Amino acid sequence: MHITYTAATTAAPDSPNEDFFAVGDGWALVLDGAGRYPGESGGCIHPVTWIVARLGLHLSSCLSQQPEQPLTTIVRSAVEATMADHGSTCDLSDPLSPGAAGAIVRIREDRIDWLVVGDCAVVIDQGPKGCTSVIDDRVDHLPNAPIVEGQVRTYSPAYVATVRNKPGGFWVLASSPDVAEHALVGMLPGHPAATRVLLCSDGISRLTERYGLSWQDVLALHDSTGPDSLIRAVREAERSDPEPQRWRGKRHDDATVVVMRVAEA
Template identity: 70%
Template sequence: MHITYAAAMEAAPDSTNEDRFAIGDGWALVLDGAGRYPGKPGGCIHPVSWIVERLTAHLSSGLAQPESPLTAIVRSAIEATMADHGSACDLSDPLSPGATGAVVRFGKDQVEWLVLGDCAAIIDQGIDGCTSIVDDRVDRLPNAPVVEGRVRTYLPEYVATVRNQPEGFWVLGAVPAAADHALVGSLPRGSVDQVLLCSDGVSRLTERYEWTWREVLDLHETSGPAALIRAVRDAERGDPDPRRWRGKLHDDATVVVLRAGKPRVSSESRSV
């Protein structure tokens, strides 16, 4: 069996890319840095990109051990990343930077996935349709106060009370228990055609701009991953009222697609 992956990665204009992805033998992951709030140190001296890179490395190491459950791999990766910090970092600060993430693993009999935070995993079962696994808890916080600054965002003092909390939302970074609150699932391997993982810089096509996930998959099928990034940027530039959304006008955008069977996408793909 061939496992095909395609990845496109492009920083948001005028910013540092805090997305990361990794691909191995039958697995893939996408991470999206969960950064600091303006004027808030967040307890840690490291840049968000450093934290995302450490999480990526530790997750990749764990995914190379196919017998380990995904939640255990994520917990261990968080613990290892925490150990990488020095004494100058206060990881008890609830605003410590971290990441959201999506992971998929093709096993002998099952396809497993794990999603935590606002990344997404789209499971394509061909004629049986596709299923989106999107952790939207950060968008369903009751009466969350929004600050109208350079971008619309939640009040940091409020986020400190709900991040990595049972009635709030969860991210990777400094709380190992977050792994136990991830969205997880599996399907028989033979029922899955392909799996798309992406950061929210890509999923905003469906969340903001009324695309269906089938349209996203079809565009990737015909034109490859870079076309999805271009579609996002075109939609953002054509948005008549971008201030109606919480978050940035442009965000880092990363997409990875693993396909069971013969590769059918563009030259930006390769088989493993």
């Protein structure tokens, strides 16, 4: 089995890139920083870019050095290591402590494993069998969630503090190793189980969630002109959107995509 990788990432206009990606021997990951709410520090002195980079470093190390460990174990170890990196400067008990959404895929000879937390996505192309998509959309199905109207439509921080990393709420990789046990995990047996696997942040998945493309459309666009074309398509759709305020979340967001192509050796 031979795996090749293509990837692209870019920040939202006039912002630092709070996304992160990494690839290794049979694995790939994408992280999407879960930043601060207006007027809230989250008890942490570090920029979101620092948190995402540290978490990405620890996940990459664990995936490379512990290839037989379950992905939930790897995530737990990486979150614990990231928490230790904060030292005593940060109050990680704050429910609004910055963190990240994440997607991880590991491809072996006989299976594909995945783990998704927060609003990242994994899409597995099985050729004639079609695409299987894994998206953690629990943040979009919170009961009676109050939306604050402003420059960005979002949930109120006071409400988020009651449902973030809580049963019945939604989960992000931040300051609780137990999040690993609440991730969406799965496995696809058999070989060849897939021809391509796509991982992305929601800056890319909005092509399907907001702008009407299918995942087959997204993969076809990638195959024709590469991963950067997906980012260009996102920006064009965002700029052409006649009513961007109808969406919850930012008009523009950091956008990251990794595609793993699987072939016989």
